[in-house]
Amino acid sequence: MKDLKTCRDEIDAIDQKLIALFEERMHICEDVIEYKMAHHMEIFQSGRETEVIEKNLKRVQDKKLAPYVRNFVLQNMNLSKRYQTTFLPGEIIDLKPAKEENLIVGYQGVPGSFSYEAMESYFGDRVAFKVNYPHFEDVFKALKAHEIDYGILPLENSTTGAINDNYDFINDYGFYIVGELSLSVSQNLLGIPGSTIDDIQTVYSHSQGLLQTSQFLAKHHIAKEPYPNTAMAASYVSHLNNKHIGAIASKKAAELYGLDVLASDIHNDKSNHTRFIVIGHNLESSKQASRISTVFTLRHEVGALYEVLQIIKDHQINMVRIESRPIQSSPWEYYFYLDFDGSLHDPNVVRTIDELRACTYTFRLIGNYERKIA
Numbered sequence: 001m002k003d004l005k006t007c008r009d010e011i012d013a014i015d016q017k018l019i020a021l022f023e024e025r026m027h028i029c030e031d032v033i034e035y036k037m038a039h040h041m042e043i044f045q046s047g048r049e050t051e052v053i054e055k056n057l058k059r060v061q062d063k064k065l066a067p068y069v070r071n072f073v074l075q076n077m078n079l080s081k082r083y084q085t086t087f088l089p090g091e092i093i094d095l096k097p098a099k100e101e102n103l104i105v106g107y108q109g110v111p112g113s114f115s116y117e118a119m120e121s122y123f124g125d126r127v128a129f130k131v132n133y134p135h136f137e138d139v140f141k142a143l144k145a146h147e148i149d150y151g152i153l154p155l156e157n158s159t160t161g162a163i164n165d166n167y168d169f170i171n172d173y174g175f176y177i178v179g180e181l182s183l184s185v186s187q188n189l190l191g192i193p194g195s196t197i198d199d200i201q202t203v204y205s206h207s208q209g210l211l212q213t214s215q216f217l218a219k220h221h222i223a224k225e226p227y228p229n230t231a232m233a234a235s236y237v238s239h240l241n242n243k244h245i246g247a248i249a250s251k252k253a254a255e256l257y258g259l260d261v262l263a264s265d266i267h268n269d270k271s272n273h274t275r276f277i278v279i280g281h282n283l284e285s286s287k288q289a290s291r292i293s294t295v296f297t298l299r300h301e302v303g304a305l306y307e308v309l310q311i312i313k314d315h316q317i318n319m320v321r322i323e324s325r326p327i328q329s330s331p332w333e334y335y336f337y338l339d340f341d342g343s344l345h346d347p348n349v350v351r352t353i354d355e356l357r358a359c360t361y362t363f364r365l366i367g368n369y370e371r372k373i374a
């Protein structure tokens with residue numbers, strides 16, 4: 001048996017050769033990227049990777065080492081891609097909004113809803129026409145049909161989590177997130193004039209309103225009826241004119257639809273916030289933009305997600321959210337939604353995105369936007 005010192009010396013000699021070869025390989029990669037850019041060729045060709053792996057696997061003499069060789073070749077290719085991205089120009093196209101005033105904005109619900117409040121707060125007097133729709137998807141359809149310039153929709157609540165439908169629609173429709181507003185949400189029990197908490201047996205509200213007040217409703221043994229929107233529920237309850245039926249909605253909705261506030265601020269968590277997003281046709285990015293949203297898919301390979309996170313870490317970027325959603329019609333396959341701090345005006349961020357694009361199966365930059373708080 002060889003002694004340990006001899007083994008270590010032999011490994012060291014091999015490492016020396018490997019490093020020299022690695023350097024040589026990376027230098028050739030520089031020529032490759034230069035050539036591809038000069039000839040306007042696609043930078044990363046996924047079919048080519050499989051070809052390279054297969055070719056190298058055929059060269060393996062000791063077959064039990066094949067899985068390790070596979071991994072070695074793959075890692076080498078990933079490192080090359082990462083190195084090549086540093087040579088990409090990282091240029092930013094014009095990302096100014098197409099229109100800044102006299103906007104036509106779409107939202108779900110009716111005045112008195114949280115979406116309406118978010119729209120008023122985000123756009124102020126820049127809105128010329130406010131167009132309301134009964135369902136979230138109607139806002140996406142309206143944007144697609146160019147009936148509106150922008151849409152505003154809830155995406156996530158601080159206590160109840162993601163509003164999954166809207167996550168899915170952003171991806172399905174291929175729109176961009178161009179702004180964000182975090183709105184403080186106060187939920188209230190509303191009833192027809194003269195009713196009291198003890199009269200109420202059933203409440204109508206948006207499913208988010210019901211979730212956010214679940215503790216209060218359980219304590220008072222009140223049954224829950226989901227409705228498409230909190231303010232639409234308030235309007236419906238007013239129309240029913242039944243003292244046993246209430247709504248969970250805003251105080252503004254009580255005022256607009258002639259209801260009494262029977263109990264105020266009944267949401268479970270006192271710091272209840274909802275994150276609204278503004279969606280548009282184009283990628284926009286102002287100097288104030290500080291958040292990046294992306295969506296990607298991965299190959300079913302060992303370490304695929306790890307590699308994404310490694311890129312984020314290597315670039316010293318602060319990741320703020322990761323969410324996965326099933327891909328319709330592909331069981332057990334997922335879209336990953338990943339948000340991080342940064343601006344497209346920062347070359348380090350542009351490079352990170354290029355690397356992410358290179359190491360994922362599909363990748364889409366969904367937005368780089370400013371975050372406002374109301």
Ligand SMILES: O=C(O)C(=O)Cc1ccccc1
Binds near residue numbers: 112
């Ligand atoms: O129903 C509403 O008022 C909406 O805008 C959706 C919603 C519901 C509850 C909290 C935040 C947004």
